[in-house]
Amino acid sequence: MLKNKILIANRGEIAVRIIRAAKELGIETVAIYSKADADSLHVKLADQAICIGENSSTDSYLNMNRVLSAAISSGCNAIHPGYGFLSENAEFVEMVESCQIKFVGPSSKSIEQIGDKSSARMIAKENHVPIVEGSDGLVLSVEDGLKVAKKIGYPVMIKASSGGGGRGISIVRSDEEFKNAFSRTSLEALSNFGDGSLYIEKFIESPRHIEIQVIGDEEGNYVHLFERDCSMQRRNQKMIEEAPSPVLNDILRRKMGQTALKLAKAINYVNAGTVEFLVDAKQNFYFIEMNTRIQVEHPITEMITGVDLVKEQIRVAYGKTLSFKQRDLKIKGHAIECRINAENPLKNFMPTPGRIDNVLFPGGFGVRVDTHIYPGYNVPPFYDSMLAKLIVYAPTRLEAIKKMRVALEQFVVEGIDTNIEYQYLIMYNPEFIKGVYDTGFIQRFHLLVEEKNNE
Numbered sequence: 001m002l003k004n005k006i007l008i009a010n011r012g013e014i015a016v017r018i019i020r021a022a023k024e025l026g027i028e029t030v031a032i033y034s035k036a037d038a039d040s041l042h043v044k045l046a047d048q049a050i051c052i053g054e055n056s057s058t059d060s061y062l063n064m065n066r067v068l069s070a071a072i073s074s075g076c077n078a079i080h081p082g083y084g085f086l087s088e089n090a091e092f093v094e095m096v097e098s099c100q101i102k103f104v105g106p107s108s109k110s111i112e113q114i115g116d117k118s119s120a121r122m123i124a125k126e127n128h129v130p131i132v133e134g135s136d137g138l139v140l141s142v143e144d145g146l147k148v149a150k151k152i153g154y155p156v157m158i159k160a161s162s163g164g165g166g167r168g169i170s171i172v173r174s175d176e177e178f179k180n181a182f183s184r185t186s187l188e189a190l191s192n193f194g195d196g197s198l199y200i201e202k203f204i205e206s207p208r209h210i211e212i213q214v215i216g217d218e219e220g221n222y223v224h225l226f227e228r229d230c231s232m233q234r235r236n237q238k239m240i241e242e243a244p245s246p247v248l249n250d251i252l253r254r255k256m257g258q259t260a261l262k263l264a265k266a267i268n269y270v271n272a273g274t275v276e277f278l279v280d281a282k283q284n285f286y287f288i289e290m291n292t293r294i295q296v297e298h299p300i301t302e303m304i305t306g307v308d309l310v311k312e313q314i315r316v317a318y319g320k321t322l323s324f325k326q327r328d329l330k331i332k333g334h335a336i337e338c339r340i341n342a343e344n345p346l347k348n349f350m351p352t353p354g355r356i357d358n359v360l361f362p363g364g365f366g367v368r369v370d371t372h373i374y375p376g377y378n379v380p381p382f383y384d385s386m387l388a389k390l391i392v393y394a395p396t397r398l399e400a401i402k403k404m405r406v407a408l409e410q411f412v413v414e415g416i417d418t419n420i421e422y423q424y425l426i427m428y429n430p431e432f433i434k435g436v437y438d439t440g441f442i443q444r445f446h447l448l449v450e451e452k453n454n455e
Ligand code: ADP
Pocket: 083, 084, 085, 088, 162, 163, 164, 165, 166, 193, 237, 238, 291, 294, 295, 296, 297, 384
């Protein structure tokens, strides 16, 4: 039998994370990289590395033919897509399937059904999963959109059906704003995701973002791995995540877990996925989207359950049975993740690429750093600004917060600006410490920081 060999169709920390998991499983790894990433850590750590093109993602990590050619020419029998890039691209997954290569993720059919956010809403509705009030499917014109907005009442959100990473979302509070935002959001989505189609949702005031990690295998076994609370967001993108959520009780936890599994089963979903919900002040929950891939914040779930999600993803892709059952899983302790970004929070979170002259990572009991950076590494301006994920794990939430403070204090990055200090300040914020925050937290916190800064 041929040896298993995986191509990692990504870069940065997630490429490194996947290489480690594959190596632990005794599987050979092939990295791909753009010219700008020639000195990147994933290139050094993989057994083999193939340059697939120029700096821009369209000429490299998003170029389906080149990624696939690299897999075929190096003899890989599987591709792990990581997150972002081609991970939720049904066309790419179909190409992979037709080459008899295993895709470490769901089928192209599942992605087509549930990866599109507007169609996912309809599938959720058909399966009695509560959704946010909004349009039935896509909204094709401003006139149609205005009708929906009138029916559900302002404020509403105009959202790109192919959107991700918090982009392609606008809040509007009047017909006037709606008219302006509609075409702007569509154009923005078209240039970012190659698809300008839009749908509408009622804007939920001060919700929490709570998501459920699920995984299924080819035999129809399904398990959920509890929740992650990702309400700490800047510009609708997560910055700090924690598990378990400080506001969920066991009854709601079980209900949300079962609802997420109901949706996964309804579409015969295989591999890891995340069902995202908004939870309002009255603890009603509403489905917003399903991410059909590994998520950035998966490590906090790994810490509280003891399950290596990436290894499990790979096992399932090779046709193995899930190595655990629902009854084997229990939440133990508390985990927090801070996304360390090359950005300046005080300059509107502007990206700060450049040379990292020196870096010192925190460590010790319960501290984990998932990263691709090292002293002398040059952060290219072409991709995501995330440099590292700092994850802490402790028996209780308060101990985890204290551990995170120490870890952030000891995380030194010299040469470029980062959001480390900003997150350090959040760890001392009374609202955060109490755990009663919502998705508007950072916006409020930001005003305080700016005020202090101007004094
Ligand atoms: P997660 O959903 O894993 O919590 P993000 O929303 O921050 O995290 O997305 C992770 C990465 O994937 C980011 O770099 C983001 O830009 C990218 N991404 C997410 N969704 C899409 C999409 N639909 N199209 C392109 N890139 C995406």
